[in-house]
Amino acid sequence: MNYITLLLALIFVILPLILSKTLHLDLEKDTIIATVRSIIQLLLVGYLLHYVFDSDHFFYILLMLILMISAATQNARKKGGSVTGITWKLVVTFVFIEILTQGILIGLHITPAKAQYIIPISGMVIGNSMVLAILFLNRFTSEIEAHHEETELILSLGGTPKQAVHIPLITAIKSSTIPTIESQKTIGLVQLPGMMSGQIIAGADPIQAVQFQLLILFLLLSTAVITSALLGYLSYPSLFNKKMQLIKTNFSS
Amino acid sequence: MDNHDAAIQFIDVNYSVEDTSILKNLTGIFPKAKITTIVGPSGAGKSTLFRLCNCLRSPNSGEIYINGKRISDYDPITLRKMIGLALQNAPMISGTVWNNLELPLKLQGKQLIEEEAKRLLLLVGLEEKFLFHKVGDLSGGQRQKVSIARTLVNRPKVLLLDEITSSLDRVSQHEIEELIVKINKEFSTTVIWITHNLQQAINVSDYTWVLMNGELVEAGDASILTSPTNERVQQFVKGESF
Numbered sequence: 502m503n504y505i506t507l508l509l510a511l512i513f514v515i516l517p518l519i520l521s522k523t524l525h526l527d528l529e530k531d532t533i534i535a536t537v538r539s540i541i542q543l544l545l546v547g548y549l550l551h552y553v554f555d556s557d558h559f560f561y562i563l564l565m566l567i568l569m570i571s572a573a574t575q576n577a578r579k580k581g582g583s584v585t586g587i588t589w590k591l592v593v594t595f596v597f598i599e600i601l602t603q604g605i606l607i608g609l610h611i612t613p614a615k616a617q618y619i620i621p622i623s624g625m626v627i628g629n630s631m632v633l634a635i636l637f638l639n640r641f642t643s644e645i646e647a648h649h650e651e652t653e654l655i656l657s658l659g660g661t662p663k664q665a666v667h668i669p670l671i672t673a674i675k676s677s678t679i680p681t682i683e684s685q686k687t688i689g690l691v692q693l694p695g696m697m698s699g700q701i702i703a704g705a706d707p708i709q710a711v712q713f714q715l716l717i718l719f720l721l722l723s724t725a726v727i728t729s730a731l732l733g734y735l736s737y738p739s740l741f742n743k744k745m746q747l748i749k750t751n752f753s754s
Numbered sequence: 755m756d757n758h759d760a761a762i763q764f765i766d767v768n769y770s771v772e773d774t775s776i777l778k779n780l781t782g783i784f785p786k787a788k789i790t791t792i793v794g795p796s797g798a799g800k801s802t803l804f805r806l807c808n809c810l811r812s813p814n815s816g817e818i819y820i821n822g823k824r825i826s827d828y829d830p831i832t833l834r835k836m837i838g839l840a841l842q843n844a845p846m847i848s849g850t851v852w853n854n855l856e857l858p859l860k861l862q863g864k865q866l867i868e869e870e871a872k873r874l875l876l877l878v879g880l881e882e883k884f885l886f887h888k889v890g891d892l893s894g895g896q897r898q899k900v901s902i903a904r905t906l907v908n909r910p911k912v913l914l915l916d917e918i919t920s921s922l923d924r925v926s927q928h929e930i931e932e933l934i935v936k937i938n939k940e941f942s943t944t945v946i947w948i949t950h951n952l953q954q955a956i957n958v959s960d961y962t963w964v965l966m967n968g969e970l971v972e973a974g975d976a977s978i979l980t981s982p983t984n985e986r987v988q989q990f991v992k993g994e995s996f
Contacts, residue, residue, distance in 0.1 A: 658905075746809070
């Protein structure tokens, strides 16, 4: 693929623009912004990765990971409710996920300790973790608001804060991870996953592409559950003060 | 009344939410082993007062003493087991009556005996068959009875009852009144009871608080309601139907 064919691919942007104009969907501005941003961001990342892969130096890998975690934290922090101290809780979650997954992958020699493997896999893991964090925080906020009477009831009967938020916490963890589990059940039947499709298009052996895709799927399943659970257990104490009283203002959407 | 007789004592307590003052310079006592009723118009701060007693909220200023000890010196969990709270809308955890009754002990890692659960149901005037009924299928009055039974599981020294008979019929109201008086007499439990029903307040109380607009207007025996001398209490009593 070259830049001329890429230019032709813009037809797929022009089509929704025409539709938006004709049907008065008012999506033209957002579509153009999204297109321009994706071109700039991906090209920039492409050149950056080219340089990092060539050098294969640990410092550049670390820098890329810090960048990814910072961007994921910033995005989840803005969109995922306003838990007190959410920034460091998200950072701890993403760093933990990254260390755990790369530790297993590299430690057990599942993937080589090379930038070419570490960076794309980290991108998928941290990206998935970010989406899960947003889903979890939104659901947890609404669960706490909907069940605040039960929460106070348990406190009033002598329960601990952890006991008081148990049901909203478990509901939020379950409901935020269900989409990941459900999508895995139909994978390959309805759609071919992006990474696998990309490898096949690039000429890789489909069996090897499937093996890699399965590895990623299992990783994403693990990160989904760990992200929600870890963030949940880091977040719930912010709902209470030292006297074990529910502070609503510390957790409002 | 001597402060040594106080189960709960308020000294110049103020509580506000953002800029809204809910309780203002509240000073008074709830006598030990007696039934105190709290009456007053809606929005007087009565339910907030209970949340302060149960340590679900803390005052912005002033002191609350429980059995002569500052409330802030108690471990919140110990205090909440000692001060039982039955709320107006009787919130339930989903599941059965049994799930709700076993909750207070389950929170402490203990197990409620089924016979004890049945005894508590009978005590509040519900038949044993209700034990495994879903709480969603209960009437408002039945929920309120389950809520009282659940509060009794912890064997509290102080019972805070927030409008517990408002959704009950007259017969059930009378049964609950008898039950609360019985608990008070048999176990020397201090009872503090918010009620809108002035006749009920007169019938059951040893001591009464009239709370209006976050202020304690008057406190004393039932005569402050039957023969009010305070002008604001007179107006309030006149406006309420017995």
